[in-house]
Amino acid sequence: MFLNAFAELSYRFVHLVEEAFGIPRGTFDSFFNKDAASTAADSTPKSDFLPPQHRLRLNFYPAMPPEQEGQGVGPHKDMAGWLTFLHQVGSECALDVQDRDGSWISVDPIPNTLVVNLGYAFEAATEGAARATVHRVRAPSQKDRYSIPFFMALPLELKLSEVRSRIPESVRAMRRKELENGEWTIDQKIETFLDPRWDSIGESVLRRFIRGYKETALKFYGQEVYQYYTQ
Ligand SMILES: O=C(O)CCC(=O)C(=O)O
Numbered sequence: 001m002f003l004n005a006f007a008e009l010s011y012r013f014v015h016l017v018e019e020a021f022g023i024p025r026g027t028f029d030s031f032f033n034k035d036a037a038s039t040a041a042d043s044t045p046k047s048d049f050l051p052p053q054h055r056l057r058l059n060f061y062p063a064m065p066p067e068q069e070g071q072g073v074g075p076h077k078d079m080a081g082w083l084t085f086l087h088q089v090g091s092e093c094a095l096d097v098q099d100r101d102g103s104w105i106s107v108d109p110i111p112n113t114l115v116v117n118l119g120y121a122f123e124a125a126t127e128g129a130a131r132a133t134v135h136r137v138r139a140p141s142q143k144d145r146y147s148i149p150f151f152m153a154l155p156l157e158l159k160l161s162e163v164r165s166r167i168p169e170s171v172r173a174m175r176r177k178e179l180e181n182g183e184w185t186i187d188q189k190i191e192t193f194l195d196p197r198w199d200s201i202g203e204s205v206l207r208r209f210i211r212g213y214k215e216t217a218l219k220f221y222g223q224e225v226y227q228y229y230t231q
C-alpha cells in the first residue's frame, strides 16, 4: 500500500515535470504502464513495456559517538533511474546535496515534506540539462536516524533514446550550450551512465553497478561480464 501511494504520487509529480518541460501532460505515462490495465472490452495492454520496478528502501543509521566511525553514505547519484522521493524520518540533519560549484548544502528535514532527487536516467535523458542529484549522508552522532527513499524507476527494456525523443530539444540543448559557453563547472560525467553501446535502461543500470562495485560484480557476474561492461 505504501509503495502504491508513493507510485501514485510520483506519477502526479511527473505530470508537473511535463508541464515544466512544456510538453503535453501524460507524455511519459506509457513508460509506467498506467494505461495498461485491461478492461473486459479491451484486454490488450496499451503499453509495450513491462512495468518498471519501483523500489522502496528502509535505511537505518545507528548513532555512534564522534570518536567511533559511524555509518553514513558516501557521495552518489541514485542509480534506479528516474526520480527519488525521500522521506527523512525524525528531525536529524544528516543529508547533504551538492551544489553545482561542488559545495554541500544540508537538507534539513521539514515535517510533511519529501525530498525529490533526480536519478541517473533523468540526467541522461535530458542530456545532462537536469543533473542527477549528488548527495551524501553524514553518520548521526546523537540519535539513530531512519530514512525511506522511494526509487521511481523506468522499464528496464526502455531505450534511453526513446525517453530522449520525448524531451524537447529546448531542454536537451541546455547543457550543450552551457558547455560551449564554458559555464559548466564540475559535472562532466554523464558518460559514465550513457554509452550508446548499451542503450536500454536495464543494461545501463547494470553497467553502472558493475563499474561502481568491482568486487561484488566480479563475485556475482564473473570476469567476462565485468570486462564486457568496463571495456
Ligand atoms: O538517508 C538518506 O537521507 C538518503 C539515503 C540515500 O541516499 C539512498 O538510500 O540512496
Ligand SMILES: [Fe+2]
Pocket (backbone or CB within 6 Å): 076, 077, 078, 135
Ligand atoms: Fe541516494
